[in-house]
């Protein structure tokens with residue numbers, strides 16, 4: 001296929017999950033500013049409605065639980081009914097729950113993987129077929145994290161989910177070559193959002209056996225830059241979509257972490273290299 005050039009965002013229809021707050025809200029507002037019709041989706045239905053109302057008639061607020069496939073199917077139907085074909089999907093909803101992996105319960109795992117990984121699976125499964133059939137330029141952004149490439153402390157569940165998102169996104173990127181659908185893994189570092197209060201949306205079925213909801217543990221001793229604002233991350237992300245980038249990072253300091261991480265992995269090849277050399 002010939003080089004399709006930059007992706008034209010203006011005037012498209014976009015769906016953003018987790019858009020009641022933080023990065024998702026920033027994306028929804030940035031897309032609206034680009035003249036897109038935007039479906040503002042969140043498990044906090046009142047927040048989705050408030051952000052959509054503030055954007056105006058080009059936005060629709062929808063309550064969606066991305067961990068529930070039926071709920072994501074309803075989101076796809078609501079978007080289609082209101083705006084027609086969807087060209088941009090931001091699988092952004094996510095929760096962070098830093099707790100030592102050795103102490104994690106099945107409920108911890110099910111909640112975090114249900115939102116962060118299954119949420120993306122549901123979005124891709126419900127929206128991608130229509131994008132491919134439309135024959136139009138379309139793009140999916142999956143919000144992973146720097147924890148999808150370098151795990152920080154106490155992030156077993158979060159990093160497992162985000163590694164899954166990166167792996168899924170890279171695989172889709174390969175499978176979608178030759179089509180008009182592109183895909184991006186958004187890998188932010190620090191962003192000022194409500195992510196550390198994710199437990200506010202932890203479902204009752206996932207409560208601890210004793211009824212408590214353990215607090216967020218400290219997550220990182222990494223040397224990363226001060227957190228960005230969601231609007232800044234939204235602009236970096238839209239630039240990535242225009243460039244049809246596979247990855248979007250938000251902090252140059254992550255490069256050194258990634259290099260050190262990969263150096264450790266590459267060092268594990270030394271015995272094989274030595275054996276092959278005889």
Ligand SMILES: NC(=O)c1ccc[n+]([C@@H]2O[C@H](COP(=O)([O-])OP(=O)(O)OC[C@H]3O[C@@H](n4cnc5c(N)ncnc54)[C@H](O)[C@@H]3O)[C@@H](O)[C@H]2O)c1
Nearest residue numbers: 018020021022023043065066093094145190191193194195
């Ligand atoms: N803030 C950061 O530093 C940072 C860094 C890397 C990655 N991320 C990722 O960015 C994404 C957005 O998070 P944020 O930082 O804006 O946090 P946030 O808490 O401000 O926003 C997340 C939104 O997701 C919604 N949500 C939670 N569970 C949901 C569910 N089951 N279904 C639908 N919506 C649900 C929340 O209500 C909230 O509005 C997440 O995937 C997160 O993992 C954040």
